[in-house]
Amino acid sequence: MIRASLVLSAIWWLAATAYGQPTFKAQVEGVRVDVMVVDGSRKPFRGLTPGDFDIRDNGVPQKVDVISFGEVPLSVTLAFDLSDSVAGDRLTQLQRSVHGLAEALESRDESAFLTFDSAVTLRCPMSANVTCVRTALDNVKPAGQTSLVDGAFAGMVVGESEVGRSLLMMFSDGMDTASYLPSRLLIDAARQSDVVAYGVTTGGTMPEFVEDLANVTGGRVLVAQKDADLSTTFRAVLDEFRYRYLVTYTPTGVAREGWHKLDVRVKRSGARVRARPGYQGR
Amino acid sequence: MARIAIALLLLVQATPARSPRLADPYTRKLLDEWVAAVTNHVPGVLDQPAATIASWDRDALLRVQPLARAWVDVLGATWRARQMKSVPLSEVDRAEIKRLATAPDQLRANDFIKRAALLHTDVVLLAQLVPGAVPPRKPRSQMSLLEREEAVPRVIARGPDGRFSSSELGNLNWDYARDLLDAVTPAPEADETVALWYRTIGAMFASSYSFGEAWPHIQRARVLFPNDAGILFGDAAVQETLASPRIQDYVRVTKLPNGQTFLFVESENYHLKVAVGLFKRALYQDPAHAEARLRLGRVLSQMGRHEEALAELQAVPPQQDPVVAFYTHLVRGDVERAMARYDAAQHSYQQALELFPSAQSARMALGHLARLRSKRDVALALLQPALTAPLPRTDDPWWDYFRGDGRNSEALFRRLRAPFLVTAPR
Numbered sequence: 001m002i003r004a005s006l007v008l009s010a011i012w013w014l015a016a017t018a019y020g021q022p023t024f025k026a027q028v029e030g031v032r033v034d035v036m037v038v039d040g041s042r043k044p045f046r047g048l049t050p051g052d053f054d055i056r057d058n059g060v061p062q063k064v065d066v067i068s069f070g071e072v073p074l075s076v077t078l079a080f081d082l083s084d085s086v087a088g089d090r091l092t093q094l095q096r097s098v099h100g101l102a103e104a105l106e107s108r109d110e111s112a113f114l115t116f117d118s119a120v121t122l123r124c125p126m127s128a129n130v131t132c133v134r135t136a137l138d139n140v141k142p143a144g145q146t147s148l149v150d151g152a153f154a155g156m157v158v159g160e161s162e163v164g165r166s167l168l169m170m171f172s173d174g175m176d177t178a179s180y181l182p183s184r185l186l187i188d189a190a191r192q193s194d195v196v197a198y199g200v201t202t203g204g205t206m207p208e209f210v211e212d213l214a215n216v217t218g219g220r221v222l223v224a225q226k227d228a229d230l231s232t233t234f235r236a237v238l239d240e241f242r243y244r245y246l247v248t249y250t251p252t253g254v255a256r257e258g259w260h261k262l263d264v265r266v267k268r269s270g271a272r273v274r275a276r277p278g279y280q281g282r
Numbered sequence: 283m284a285r286i287a288i289a290l291l292l293l294v295q296a297t298p299a300r301s302p303r304l305a306d307p308y309t310r311k312l313l314d315e316w317v318a319a320v321t322n323h324v325p326g327v328l329d330q331p332a333a334t335i336a337s338w339d340r341d342a343l344l345r346v347q348p349l350a351r352a353w354v355d356v357l358g359a360t361w362r363a364r365q366m367k368s369v370p371l372s373e374v375d376r377a378e379i380k381r382l383a384t385a386p387d388q389l390r391a392n393d394f395i396k397r398a399a400l401l402h403t404d405v406v407l408l409a410q411l412v413p414g415a416v417p418p419r420k421p422r423s424q425m426s427l428l429e430r431e432e433a434v435p436r437v438i439a440r441g442p443d444g445r446f447s448s449s450e451l452g453n454l455n456w457d458y459a460r461d462l463l464d465a466v467t468p469a470p471e472a473d474e475t476v477a478l479w480y481r482t483i484g485a486m487f488a489s490s491y492s493f494g495e496a497w498p499h500i501q502r503a504r505v506l507f508p509n510d511a512g513i514l515f516g517d518a519a520v521q522e523t524l525a526s527p528r529i530q531d532y533v534r535v536t537k538l539p540n541g542q543t544f545l546f547v548e549s550e551n552y553h554l555k556v557a558v559g560l561f562k563r564a565l566y567q568d569p570a571h572a573e574a575r576l577r578l579g580r581v582l583s584q585m586g587r588h589e590e591a592l593a594e595l596q597a598v599p600p601q602q603d604p605v606v607a608f609y610t611h612l613v614r615g616d617v618e619r620a621m622a623r624y625d626a627a628q629h630s631y632q633q634a635l636e637l638f639p640s641a642q643s644a645r646m647a648l649g650h651l652a653r654l655r656s657k658r659d660v661a662l663a664l665l666q667p668a669l670t671a672p673l674p675r676t677d678d679p680w681w682d683y684f685r686g687d688g689r690n691s692e693a694l695f696r697r698l699r700a701p702f703l704v705t706a707p708r
Contacts, residue, residue: 085445114669118681119642122669145681150646154669157649157661174445175535177528180643180680181650189653207531282656 030065031057034165034196034218035245036274037266044069044243045271053247056263060253068246073108074167075126076101076238077159077195078133079151081172082115086142090173090202093227095137097234102134104238112158116151117144118178126158148172149179152213153186156195166195167241168219169234170210173202183209190216191259192280196244198237202227218276257281302374303349312338312346317353320398325699328408332401335455336409343454350458352376354398354465356383357391391467396475398462400702402455403483411453438494439538446536456483456495460502471506475701480507481687482694484516488523489688496520497546511568512687518560518574519686522581525553526684550584557581572598573606580613583620591617605679605689608637608644612680615647619654627651642668643680 033055037045050064078101080094098113105111113124113136124132152170159166176183190197190213199210199221206221214221220240224233247264254260264275303309319331328336338346348371356379371379405411436452463476470476480503487496500517507513523529524547533547547553561578565571579594595614601607615630628651635644645668652661682689 119673119675119678120669121673122666147642150642153646153650154665157653157658157665158669160658175528175531177532178681180646183527185650189650192653192656207535 030248030250031279032194033247033249033262033264033275034194035247035264036218036240037245038272038274039270040272042272044240045266045268046243048245048266048268048271050247052267053245054263054265054267055247055249057249057251057260058254059261059263062249062251064247064249066248070243072246073106073110073164074238074242075159075161075164076105076109076111076167076169077126077155078111078113079155079168079170080113080115080137081117081146081148081151081174082137082140082142083117083144083146083174083177084142085146085174090227090230091137091140091142093230094171097231098137099134100231101234101238102130104235105130105133110161110164112155114151114155114158115140116147116154117142118147119144120147120151120154122154122158126161145178146172146174146176147178147180148176148207149181149183149186149209151179152197152210153181153189156186156190156193156197159195160193165241165244165246166193167238168195168197168217169200169237170197171200171230171234172206172210175207176209183207183212187212187216188280191278192282193217196241196276198222198241200224200230200233200237202230216276216278218274220274255281302372303345304375304378309345309349312342313349313353316346316350320394320401323397323401323404325397325400325404325702326408326695328404332404332408335401336405336411340451340454343458347454347458347461349375349379350398351461351465352379353383354391354395354462356380357394358465358467392473395462395465396479397702399459399479400699402459402462403479406453406455407486436494436498437542438492439536439542439544441532441536446538449539449542452495452498456499459483460499475698477507477510477513478694478698481510481512481516482691482698484513484520485687485689485691485694487688488516488520488686489691491523491685493520493524493529493546509563509567511564511571511574514560514564514567515571515574516687518557518564519577521553521557521560522577523684523686524548525550525557525581525584528684554581554585558585570599572601572603573609576606576610576613579617580609583613583617588617588621592621604637605682608634608641608679609683611637612644612647615651619647619651624651624655638677638679640668640671640675641678641680642675643678 035053037048039045046069048067048069050067053064053067055062055064078098086094102111107128110126110128111124111130111133112122112126113133114120114122115136123136148170152168155168155170159168187209195217196219197213197217198219199206199214200223201221202224206223211221213219222233222237224230251260258281259278260281261278262276264273266273304313315334319335323329323331352371352375437449438452439446440448440450459479463470463479466473466476480499484496484499484503487493487499500520503513504517529547530550533544538544558578558581561574561581564574565578568574575594575598579591579598582588582594583591592614595610595617598610611630611634615627615634618624618627618630628648631644631647631651635641635648638644645665649661649665652658652664
């Protein structure tokens with residue numbers, strides 16, 4: 001979310017496509033905030049303009065430069081648990097879900113796929129080729145323990161994008177049993193990252209840090225009540241993420257370094273807002 | 283006066299009259315099978331004697347348990363034998379056991395007792411035992427005599443891969459083995475084989491994350507061998523594991539059925555403190571114990587005592603064991619990172635990686651450090667070899683770190699069994 005120096009191509013692209021009036025600021029720090037705005041029935045709140053957003057960075061009101069809604073391509077990283085507990089019907093449902101997700105990706109989107117048991121394995125590097133993602137789980141055999149924290153960290157690093165909006169979609173059905181990284185280091189790293197993390201589980205237990213990770217990145221945790229619901233749950237995550245606002249502003253009146261508390265509001269009645277609570281400046 | 287009457291009543295209820303067991307042909311047959319199995323079993327082999335005992339159900343084990351205990355007490359002429367009242371047997375049974383159980387000398391008595399312990403060990407380890415189902419709770423009035431005499435049974439929660447799956451009764455064979463070894467003379471705490479058995483089985487429990495079974499084992503080992511460096515190290519490593527997120531998170535979120543609660547798992551801080559004390563005692567007994575020192579360093583670091591941790595890690599002697607060296611570099615890197623000495627941390631992690639070039643843990647550490655220093659592309663480049671290495675991968679020592687002394691379990695078993703393989707039963 002925070003960039004040490006503005007990614008010029010990204011801002012150019014956003015400005016050109018979203019509003020047709022290119023704005024270009026060289027050598028300026030820009031902050032991008034991925035914001036979910038929904039109405040009372042959790043449907044995306046459409047038609048907002050920069051003037052509808054009230055963003056405060058460490059309490060200081062900021063002028064929103066540009067927003068986009070649904071236009072920016074996605075960089076989707078799937079990080080799925082393939083440990084022992086996933087074997088059987090759950091794996092079959094996961095395979096179906098992945099096929100469905102691959103269909104739902106648009107040609108301009110990029111995707112990557114990694115799995116974790118004890119080991120974290122990058123099965124499909126980030127690319128626009130969905131064939132790899134579609135077939136990534138076709139011939140796998142779940143086994144071993146669960147390196148959920150390591151898998152999430154690797155997914156975050158793989159998925160970070162200078163250009164697109166980064167979604168990390170994690171699936172696990174149990175607790176972490178094998179990671180090297182402690183979860184607090186993952187959370188710290190997530191504070192410095194653009195990636196929005198969503199966790200999906202199947203009615204079982206999910207470690208607390210996944211909820212923390214979702215909260216600090218502006219994502220959520222969804223629970224599929226049964227394995228057969230996994231496919232619709234993953235699609236719901238993708239749809240929800242696609243129709244979020246990407247809000248960009250140039251911080252003014254605040255120090256560069258340190259933790260920046262963000263307060264994002266929308267000046268429309270009935271709008272519910274979810275965004276990351278802050279970012280680490282550097 | 284009224285109080286005395288109540289106390290007596292309770293006392294009478296607590297010591298019901300015991301009916302002779304050996305008068306029952308089935309029980310007598312079981313005892314004969316047990317004696318024959320102990321005498322003929324070859325340690326480390328699932329032979330016929332071991333298979334026979336493995337075929338016993340819980341009821342059979344409960345029937346024979348006090349008889350076996352009395353048998354070895356008589357053989358060993360232990361203090362328990364002199365106070366036979368502590369054994370829950372009838373006078374008739376005691377007299378019969380005294381008549382049957384004879385050994386020409388103490389050496390042969392100890393040999394029998396140790397072979398008996400090894401038999402029960404092998405029954406658990408080598409036979410595919412069906413776990414005992416946890417019976418529903420019932421009032422004491424509805425319990426059989428055997429059920430009443432059994433101490434409160436241990437219930438073990440199974441949680442493979444971080445999910446609670448089932449509960450089962452603790453395995454009575456472990457109670458047998460511990461109980462039998464208490465009869466070694468002149469004293470179990472003075473016997474090297476008993477010490478080795480406790481360390482070996484403790485290591486095996488650690489290796490298989492069998493903390494439910496480890497609990498009574500550790501309790502007894504602490505009493506018998508408070509100054510054994512190997513046992514102290516194994517105990518400390520178990521405490522370190524119990525403090526780890528994989529255990530703490532599991533216990534925090536797992537809901538056990540029937541109102542059961544976890545025993546033996548306390549807070550992270552509690553286990554870290556206990557581990558520090560035990561590692562220090564192990565090092566007092568054996569100052570050259572490199573793995574104890576490195577683990578002490580890690581535990582201190584987990585408690586935020588980074589300066590002390592670094593001092594311990596710097597004191598780990600150079601050694602041949604690449605796994606211990608790997609752990610030392612990795613943990614030292616963690617401590618240096620926590621102290622914001624990033625260059626030093628990177629150097630330590632690199633040294634770990636040189637020992638195990640595709641170890642995921644070392645690459646995660648380096649990748650995270652790069653990410654911390656805002657070098658995202660470097661982080662990805664560092665992670666890439668680990669993420670794309672061919673499967674299956676088994677070359678990361680970190681995956682075994684929380685097995686503690688379990689890493690040495692196979693070698694310990696070889697040492698434990700060896701003397702009993704070169705000599706026939708006495």
